[in-house]
Amino acid sequence: xxxxxIETNRLTRRYDGLPALNRVSIQITSGSRIALLGNNGSGKxxxxxxxxxxxxxxEGSATILGYDVAKKSxxxxxxxxxxxxxxxxxxxxxxxxxxxxxxxxxRVSDAREQIRRLLTNVGIWHLxxxxxxxxxxxxxxxxxIAKALxxxxxxxxxxxxxxxxxxxGLRVLDELILMRKEEDSSPITVLAATHREExxxxxxxxxxxxxxxxxxxxxxxENTE
Amino acid sequence: xxxxxxxxxGLKLFNANLKQAWRDKTNWMTAGMFxxxxxxxxxFAFNLTGGLVRNLLPGVIWTVFLFSGIFxxxxxxxxxxxxxxxxxxxxxxxxxxxxxxxxxxxxILMLLLIEFALLLGATILFSEPLFIPQLLLIVTIGxxxxxxxxxxxxxxxxxxxxxxxxLPVLALxxxxxxxxxxxxxxxxxLQEEANTAPxxxxxxxxxxWSAAIATLMFPLAD
Numbered sequence: 001x002x003x004x005x006i007e008t009n010r011l012t013r014r015y016d017g018l019p020a021l022n023r024v025s026i027q028i029t030s031g032s033r034i035a036l037l038g039n040n041g042s043g044k045x046x047x048x049x050x051x052x053x054x055x056x057x058x059e060g061s062a063t064i065l066g067y068d069v070a071k072k073s074x075x076x077x078x079x080x081x082x083x084x085x086x087x088x089x090x091x092x093x094x095x096x097x098x099x100x101x102x103x104x105x106x107r108v109s110d111a112r113e114q115i116r117r118l119l120t121n122v123g124i125w126h127l128x129x130x131x132x133x134x135x136x137x138x139x140x141x142x143x144x145i146a147k148a149l150x151x152x153x154x155x156x157x158x159x160x161x162x163x164x165x166x167x168x169g170l171r172v173l174d175e176l177i178l179m180r181k182e183e184d185s186s187p188i189t190v191l192a193a194t195h196r197e198e199x200x201x202x203x204x205x206x207x208x209x210x211x212x213x214x215x216x217x218x219x220x221x222e223n224t225e
Numbered sequence: 226x227x228x229x230x231x232x233x234x235g236l237k238l239f240n241a242n243l244k245q246a247w248r249d250k251t252n253w254m255t256a257g258m259f260x261x262x263x264x265x266x267x268x269f270a271f272n273l274t275g276g277l278v279r280n281l282l283p284g285v286i287w288t289v290f291l292f293s294g295i296f297x298x299x300x301x302x303x304x305x306x307x308x309x310x311x312x313x314x315x316x317x318x319x320x321x322x323x324x325x326x327x328x329x330x331x332x333i334l335m336l337l338l339i340e341f342a343l344l345l346g347a348t349i350l351f352s353e354p355l356f357i358p359q360l361l362l363i364v365t366i367g368x369x370x371x372x373x374x375x376x377x378x379x380x381x382x383x384x385x386x387x388x389x390x391x392l393p394v395l396a397l398x399x400x401x402x403x404x405x406x407x408x409x410x411x412x413x414x415l416q417e418e419a420n421t422a423p424x425x426x427x428x429x430x431x432x433x434w435s436a437a438i439a440t441l442m443f444p445l446a447d
Contacts (some may be wrong), residue, residue: 054312107318
């Protein structure tokens with residue numbers, strides 16, 4: 001059996017007693033690229049936010065690469081990259097300043113070279129000294145892609161990563177994350193919520209479809225424990 | 226992550242907070258303008274001169290400091306929340322206490338700059354030497370104490386509507402002992418023969434208590 005990157009067991013989250021996520025059990029193997037599908041309010045963001053360690057589940061458990069998400073360990077956080085639909089950037093910093101701070105936090109070695117390479121790859125190296133607050137939504141999203149990859153995470157959680165991206169931005173997203181050619185022996189596992197279902201066939205190795213917080217269709221083997 | 230690593234990251238974050246505060250001066254300008262206006266109003270309203278001023282100055286100084294401090298710190302984490310930076314930090318390997326300490330130190334430094342400038346202004350307005358080492362020490366200790374609490378409360382208020390308005394309601398009852406000690410220590414420092422040591426000691430104890438409780442509580446604030 002292949003190594004599991006993400007495993008949830010009856011994961012449930014309630015808001016004011018109403019379940020936003022209801023007993024979701026999935027197993028995602030290492031290196032998979034899984035599309036998380038569903039209408040607005042189906043629980044996609046809630047699932048990703050719990051897995052990112054930002055939100056506590058009400059019931060059930062989740063592990064990423066064997067680490068319990070609820071314990072929020074440093075080791076786990078070093079292995080996760082998260083892009084959500086709102087940017088997570090210092091608006092009055094330049095991209096280099098923002099990335100340098102987070103490179104320090106994640107203890108990235110050779111940070112300057114890594115930042116130069118990433119900003120070049122996402123196509124905003126020429127904006128490296130401009131204030132992020134002046135960026136368009138698409139430029140911010142490109143920067144978020146660079147930021148998520150900065151510490152070389154093993155698991156990427158993406159919440160509608162296509163938002164704001166034009167055609168060339170989508171190509172960047174595909175090349176760097178969704179259709180990335182693995183360069184080393186430890187591949188990235190991707191769980192990405194998306195409304196762009198027409199694109200899913202080009203990058204996903206499987207999918208999970210949620211409705212009202214429950215899985216209604218999936219290509220994954222469900223955790224039945 | 227080791228303590229040394231957290232310290233190193235904390236210093237980087239403190240530096241980033243200072244840079245952010247310097248570039249977006251909204252809160253600090255509001256606090257500074259409030260403090261200057263309040264001080265001018267007091268000086269004109271009471272026409273404070275001679276011996277009378279020493280009795281009233283502690284109350285005047287700490288009222289101005291307290292409310293300008295609340296103006297400045299109420300929105301401490303608001304901008305970080307809106308930018309998503311607070312969440313970016315929370316999912317990073319940085320310890321929540323480091324996030325809190327870096328933000329509190331930024332607030333303390335910015336407030337002390339305003340307060341020391343005000344003491345200079347008050348020295349001129351009230352013809353009373355206020356820029357003296359003993360008073361600077363009292364102001365520094367008191368500021369550390371109330372900023373520690375108000376920064377924590379600003380984090381607790383983040384997800385509430387009108388969080389900024391709620392801050393004084395939550396903060397003031399908690400700050401009463403610390404403020405009384407600050408006012409008494411200031412009062413004693415302005416009297417020529419009074420002994421300030423007991424009040425400074427009490428103020429220090431309240432400050433240590435506030436800072437320790439707030440630091441331990443911050444990881445539970447969200």
